Amino acid sequence: MVxxxxxxxxxxxxxxxxxxxxxxxxxxxxxxxxxxxTEATVLNIASGVLSPLTGxxxxxxxxxxxxxxxxxxxxPWSIPVLLHVASxxxxxxxxxxxxxxxxxxxxxxxxxxxxxxxxxxxxxEKVYGTSDPAHPGVARIxxxxxxxxxGRIRRFAARPxxxxxxxxxxxxxxxxxxGEKSWxxxxxxxxxxxxxxxHEYVQKTALAxxxxxxxxxxxxxxxxxxxxxxxxxxxxxxxxxxYYPQNCCVLSVLHYEMQYAGPREAIMHAIMRKNFGCTHxxxxxxxxxxxxxxxxxxxxxxFKEFPDLGITPLFFREFFYCRKCAGMANEKTCPHGEDDHLxxxxxxxxxxxxxxxxxxxxxxxxxxASVIMSDPDPFVR
Amino acid sequence: xxxxxxxxxxxxxxxxxxxxxAEKEGFKSVSDYVTYILREVVAMHETEKTxxxxxxxxxxxxKSRLKALGYI
Numbered sequence: 001m002v003x004x005x006x007x008x009x010x011x012x013x014x015x016x017x018x019x020x021x022x023x024x025x026x027x028x029x030x031x032x033x034x035x036x037x038t039e040a041t042v043l044n045i046a047s048g049v050l051s052p053l054t055g056x057x058x059x060x061x062x063x064x065x066x067x068x069x070x071x072x073x074x075x076p077w078s079i080p081v082l083l084h085v086a087s088x089x090x091x092x093x094x095x096x097x098x099x100x101x102x103x104x105x106x107x108x109x110x111x112x113x114x115x116x117x118x119x120x121x122x123x124x125e126k127v128y129g130t131s132d133p134a135h136p137g138v139a140r141i142x143x144x145x146x147x148x149x150x151g152r153i154r155r156f157a158a159r160p161x162x163x164x165x166x167x168x169x170x171x172x173x174x175x176x177x178x179g180e181k182s183w184x185x186x187x188x189x190x191x192x193x194x195x196x197x198x199h200e201y202v203q204k205t206a207l208a209x210x211x212x213x214x215x216x217x218x219x220x221x222x223x224x225x226x227x228x229x230x231x232x233x234x235x236x237x238x239x240x241x242x243y244y245p246q247n248c249c250v251l252s253v254l255h256y257e258m259q260y261a262g263p264r265e266a267i268m269h270a271i272m273r274k275n276f277g278c279t280h281x282x283x284x285x286x287x288x289x290x291x292x293x294x295x296x297x298x299x300x301x302x303f304k305e306f307p308d309l310g311i312t313p314l315f316f317r318e319f320f321y322c323r324k325c326a327g328m329a330n331e332k333t334c335p336h337g338e339d340d341h342l343x344x345x346x347x348x349x350x351x352x353x354x355x356x357x358x359x360x361x362x363x364x365x366x367x368x369a370s371v372i373m374s375d376p377d378p379f380v381r
Numbered sequence: 382x383x384x385x386x387x388x389x390x391x392x393x394x395x396x397x398x399x400x401x402x403a404e405k406e407g408f409k410s411v412s413d414y415v416t417y418i419l420r421e422v423v424a425m426h427e428t429e430k431t432x433x434x435x436x437x438x439x440x441x442x443x444k445s446r447l448k449a450l451g452y453i
Contacts, residue, residue, distance in 0.1 A: 008427055010434035048434075068383045074420075166450055172435055176443040180453050250452065304407065307417050308424030 002178050002186065002277030003311055007052025007075045010171060010275065015046065018157040023098055023106035030097045031104075032089060037221055037257035039101055041081060042108050044256065044272070046156035047170040051275045055152035056083040059116040062148075066126045069267065069305070076306045078267035079127055079259060082118065083110075083151075084144040096154070106157045114150040127261050130293055136223070137259045137290075164219060167233055169252040174214065175277040181247060183212035187314065188273035188281040190288075192218045192258060194227055194235030194372055196349075196364050198319040200243065201328045206282050206314055213249045214278050215240075218256050222380040225350060229253075231371070231378040238371045252276075262287070262294035263302035267309070274311040281311055285318045321362035353378065388415070 005011075016022055034042070044050045052075065057065070060072045062080045069078045091097050091112060099107045124131040124138045133139050162168065169177065178186055187206040191199060207213045215236060219229040227235075236251050254272065259265050265288035270281045287299035295301075300315045317330040321342040325334050334341075344352075344363050352359050358369045372378050390398075395411055402408040408417065435443075447453045 004428045004431040005434060008431050012434070064383060070383070169447075169452070172439070173443050173447060175434065176440055177447055177452055180444070180447070307421035310424060310428065 001184055001279075002175050003274045003279050005048065005051045005171070006271050006274050006310065007071075007073075009052055010175075011045065011048040011051040011054055012172060013046040013054070013153055014155045015158050016155050018106050020155070020157070022109055022155050023157060026098050030091055030095060031100055032085065032097050032110075033100045033102055033104065034083075034107065036102065038083065038099075039107055040220055040255040040257060042099060042153060042156065043159065044254075045081075045153055046108065047172075049171060049254070049256075049272050049275055050081060051171070053081055055110065055113075056148075056150050057081050058114045058150035062116075062118065062150075066123065069264070076267065076271065076309050078264040078271075079261055080118075080123070083149045085147055085149050086145050087147045089147075089149075091149075097149075107159075108156045109154040110149070110151045111154055112149055112151040116148055116150070117146045118148055120144070120146055127259070127264055128293065129262070132293075135260065135290065135293055137261055140259075164229070164233065164253050164255075167251060167253050168255070169250075169276075171275045171277065174250065174252065177250060178212065178214075178277050181212060181250075183210075185210040185280065186212045186214050186278045188214045188216055188270075188276065188278035188311075190216060190218065190269045190273070190281070192226075192232070193346075194232050194364075195239045195368055197321065197328060197362060200239065200365070201319040202282050202284060202316045203249075205316070206280065207248060210280060211248075213244075214273065214276060215249060215251045216254050216273060216276070217251075218258060219253045220255055220257050224380055226380045227372070227378055228375075228380055231375050234371045234375070235368045238367045239365060242367045243365065258288065260288060260290035260293075262289045263298045266299035266313075267302060267306065270303075270309060270311045270313060274309070278311060280314050282316060283313045284316045321360075350379065385412075390415070 045053050057080050064070055064072045065077050065080045071077045093112050093115060096109055096111050099110055101107050120141050121131050124141050128135055128137045131138055133142055187210045189203050203213055217232050217236060240249055240251060266283055273281050283300050285296050303313045317332050319328050319330045322329045322334045322336050322340050324336045324340045342362050349359055353372050356373055358366060398411045398414055402414050408414040
């Protein structure tokens, strides 16, 4: 049986036409343009990915999340979901505003419940474990206003024109899909890169005892040098087509801004996949990490604090190809030294692919490499 | 800040838990242990009474989209 929604109820907000009267007649002072990343958050609230949230968090929830990784009703939650606004944006409590995209098209109605300020240094230290501005999440919070609006999203405007709509499923859709496939155990796999063989082995090891695999790449804001979203999706399609049995795997993307919050973000990743109906989630080495801010397995250790999370983490060591084992292995299964292991850094892999050179087949499937190399510009420049 | 309240336990049980957590890593106090266990048990019971998130009519609409996209 699929997981119950987090907090007990799957949030499904009304979706209406962007031309609906609900978005008309507002004074310009009540219109708030938001970034693409906030737009994705609004979509995730509306579709239930962030259940049980029905809007942006108030001060009490924000405090309990920062202090004890729980909402004020004790539901596990590890990163605040906030709507930062400039102090010059003047609407007050009980005003209803319209969130718009960067082009001014209506996105959602939001009823303001609260307005408060956060201490950004405290936020950074609690969420990211550091206030080093070189950390991308810290830089992001330091560049956001400290003024925050809290409130419920009342209506959400349908978003036509998403180039990934054919591979974007909402939680209600994955729940029905898993039921149709008669899957009772579903392992989620979070990724933000095209698949290497090491990813494939994590997925297949998990699949060995689960009914189905839910591959859920994160699409959205990227750093220079990252793979473009189109390439990630095409690469996964090639892998699944060539190397996965039929009816054991579902590919669907998630529009979401990575926070690079390591352990705390691993918990959020698990909660979102629980809302899709997954019963398990694969957590590897340095999950959601960046640089050397987190211990390699900190994102696994944190799950001990959540006996009531409602989704079971599966912990994996990193896989690599071992020449002596003549196959994929990890430090738990392979007795040989590093000299026998074929590993390749992400930077070197990008250099090879960028130069039109296929990586060793023990690192990346040729079909996956071929898809990447056939793209005229696979990287964010 | 998380608020706390007091729950009474039989002294004998409290002593047993104290002994147990002294032999294990991970729990700083009897309160920590009891909170952990209660969260686990309460979550299990809450799960049992969760309503279905959609109607059979919703399911048909969803299936149509899933078919159109080639998922089923």
